[in-house]
Amino acid sequence: MVVLVVAALAGWLPARPSGQIIYDRGATVRQPRAPAWLREKLNMRPMTTPRTPWGEPDFRGSWGTEEVTSDSIERIEDWLDPATPPTETFIVDTVDGKVPYQPWAAAERTKMRMGLSRGWPGEAGPPMHMDPQSYCVTGIPRITWRDPWLVQQSPGYVHVNIGWGHYYRTIPTDGRRIDLDPSVKLWMGLSRGRWDGDSLVVEVSNLNGKVWFDSYANFHSDRATMTERWTQVRTEQPDGTDRVSIDWSVRVDDPSVFTQPWTMNLPLRRKTPEEIWEHACHEGNERLLEGVKTHGFRWFGGIAPPPADATR
Amino acid sequence: MAHRAGWLVVLIAVAAGGVVAMSVPAAGQAAAPAFTPRRTWDGQPDLQGIWQTANTAAWNIEDHHGELGVPAGRGVVIGGDLPYQPWALARRNEHRVHRRTADPESKCLLPGVPRATYMPFPFRIVQSATQITMFYEYAHATRNIFLNSEHPKGPIEWWMGDSRGRWEGNSLVVDVVHFTDRTWLDRSGNFHSDALHVVERYTPTDATHLMYEARIEDPKVFTRPWTMRMPLYKRQEANMELLEYECALYLLEAELTK
Numbered sequence: 153m154v155v156l157v158v159a160a161l162a163g164w165l166p167a168r169p170s171g172q173i174i175y176d177r178g179a180t181v182r183q184p185r186a187p188a189w190l191r192e193k194l195n196m197r198p199m200t201t202p203r204t205p206w207g208e209p210d211f212r213g214s215w216g217t218e219e220v221t222s223d224s225i226e227r228i229e230d231w232l233d234p235a236t237p238p239t240e241t242f243i244v245d246t247v248d249g250k251v252p253y254q255p256w257a258a259a260e261r262t263k264m265r266m267g268l269s270r271g272w273p274g275e276a277g278p279p280m281h282m283d284p285q286s287y288c289v290t291g292i293p294r295i296t297w298r299d300p301w302l303v304q305q306s307p308g309y310v311h312v313n314i315g316w317g318h319y320y321r322t323i324p325t326d327g328r329r330i331d332l333d334p335s336v337k338l339w340m341g342l343s344r345g346r347w348d349g350d351s352l353v354v355e356v357s358n359l360n361g362k363v364w365f366d367s368y369a370n371f372h373s374d375r376a377t378m379t380e381r382w383t384q385v386r387t388e389q390p391d392g393t394d395r396v397s398i399d400w401s402v403r404v405d406d407p408s409v410f411t412q413p414w415t416m417n418l419p420l421r422r423k424t425p426e427e428i429w430e431h432a433c434h435e436g437n438e439r440l441l442e443g444v445k446t447h448g449f450r451w452f453g454g455i456a457p458p459p460a461d462a463t464r
Numbered sequence: 465m466a467h468r469a470g471w472l473v474v475l476i477a478v479a480a481g482g483v484v485a486m487s488v489p490a491a492g493q494a495a496a497p498a499f500t501p502r503r504t505w506d507g508q509p510d511l512q513g514i515w516q517t518a519n520t521a522a523w524n525i526e527d528h529h530g531e532l533g534v535p536a537g538r539g540v541v542i543g544g545d546l547p548y549q550p551w552a553l554a555r556r557n558e559h560r561v562h563r564r565t566a567d568p569e570s571k572c573l574l575p576g577v578p579r580a581t582y583m584p585f586p587f588r589i590v591q592s593a594t595q596i597t598m599f600y601e602y603a604h605a606t607r608n609i610f611l612n613s614e615h616p617k618g619p620i621e622w623w624m625g626d627s628r629g630r631w632e633g634n635s636l637v638v639d640v641v642h643f644t645d646r647t648w649l650d651r652s653g654n655f656h657s658d659a660l661h662v663v664e665r666y667t668p669t670d671a672t673h674l675m676y677e678a679r680i681e682d683p684k685v686f687t688r689p690w691t692m693r694m695p696l697y698k699r700q701e702a703n704m705e706l707l708e709y710e711c712a713l714y715l716l717e718a719e720l721t722k
Contacts, residue, residue: 205505287716306512311599313597313599313608317604318604320606322599322705322706324705340708429608429622430622430623432574434572434603435574435623445720
C-alpha cells in the first residue's frame, strides 16, 4: 500500500500510467541505445554541417532522443513492469557497459536502490531516497533525454530550451575559461563551449552532485566534471534513406567515485517542431512534500566520497 | 563676441540637456525621438542580451515608504494608485497583512507576468524567426513568446500565461492571456484574477535601455485597465551571465533536512 501511494504521488504507478506506453511484450525487442547507435554509425554518409547566418555551425531546431522509458543508463535485462521493457546501455567505453564505480560507491548505489521502494527487483528496503527527478530536478547530462530540446542560437551562444520544468542551458561558444570559483556549486553546473571544427565541445563544471544520472541511483560527486561533444552526422537507414542526427556524447570524470572516466553516446534525432508550453512542475508538486515526509523518504544531498586515506 | 559666445553656451547646454533627458524617458514625459536599433539576422530589432530593472517594484508597484529590508520607492503605475474594485481593495489589504506567508513568492512559486520582469534578478532575451524566448534567472522560469500566431483556445490556467508577440515599429508587443489567479503583482499583496490580460511593450530607447510597459486589464478586480512603465537596463559586466536561483529546491532542502 505504501509503495502504491508513494508511486502514485511520484507519478510512477505503472498500472494506469498517464502518457506512458504499455508494450506488447511479445513484439517488443530490446530498446536500442548506445550499441545500436554505434552500429548505425558504421553507415555514415558525408555531410556538410550548415552554418548560421553569422557563421557558426547551425544546431538550431528541435532535437530529441528516441523513446526513453526507464532511463536507466545501464542495460536492463528484463521487463521491470508493463511500461518498462529491456534496454541496451548508454555507456560505450567500459567493456561491460556498466558504470565503473569504486567499491565504496557501488555499495552506496546498492543501498540507495534498496530504498527506492518502487516494488522493482532489488528494492526491498525501507524508503531511503526518491529519485531527485520527483522533486522536479534534472541536471547534466540527464536533461539530454528528459524531453526534446529546442536549440536556439545567437552569436556566441547555444541556448537549449526544454519544456520539462522550464529548464534551459546557456552555452557560450567562444571558448572562455571556467572562471567560476569551485566553491560555487550549481544544480545544472556551469557550461563552457568551444567549436572543434563543426563539433561543439562543452565542458561542464561546478556541479553540486545532488542530481542522479537516472532513476536508478546512478550518481556522481560534486567534484565531477563532464565533457560533451555534439556533432551532426548523416547515416544511411535500412530503407536506403538518409537521416541527420546529433551524435551526442558525454565523458564523465570523477576520480573520487569512479575507477576511470567513462562515456555515454546517443543520437539526438530531429523532432517535429512543437510549441513549448508551460510545465509548472513545482506548482503541481505541492502535495509531494506531505507524502515524502509521511513515508520517510530523505532528501538526497549528494554523497561525499570517503577521504583518500581512509585506511589510516 | 561675448554675446555670441553666450548664446553658443546656452545652445550647447540645451542640446546636451536635451540628449540626456531623451535617452531614458521618465513616466509621464513625451516619447523619445526614435532610436534605430541594430537588427538581428532575421531582420528583427535586436533586443538580445541580459536585462534587469533597477527599481523597487518587486516590493510594491505603488508609492511606498521604507521598512526593515524594504527600500522606499515611487510607484510604477501611470496615474497613481491601482484602480481596485472595492472588494478587491479589501482583499489586497488583507493580503498585505499576511504577505510573509500568503505571497506565492514565499513558496517559490512562479511569479507570473508582469512580476517576472521586475523581480530583483536578471533575465535574457533570445530572438529567432518563430519565437522570442525570455530566460529568467529566478527559478529558471521561461517564457516562449510565439510570433505570428494565435493564442490557443481556453480555458487554460498557466502561471506565466500564453504569450504571442508581434513587432510594431521597433517595439516588441506581447499579448498575454490564460492565467491562473495564483500569482501576485508584487510582495505587497497586489493581485489579479484568472481574467488577467496583459499587453507588454518592449521598446529600445538606446543601445543599453529598453522602456517596458505593461497594460493590465482585469475586469474582475479593477475598475478599468491601467499601465505600468519602467526602464530595463542592459547588464554591462563583461563576465555577466545568468546563474542559478533554484528557489523551490532551496525550500525543499530546508524543509526535508530540518
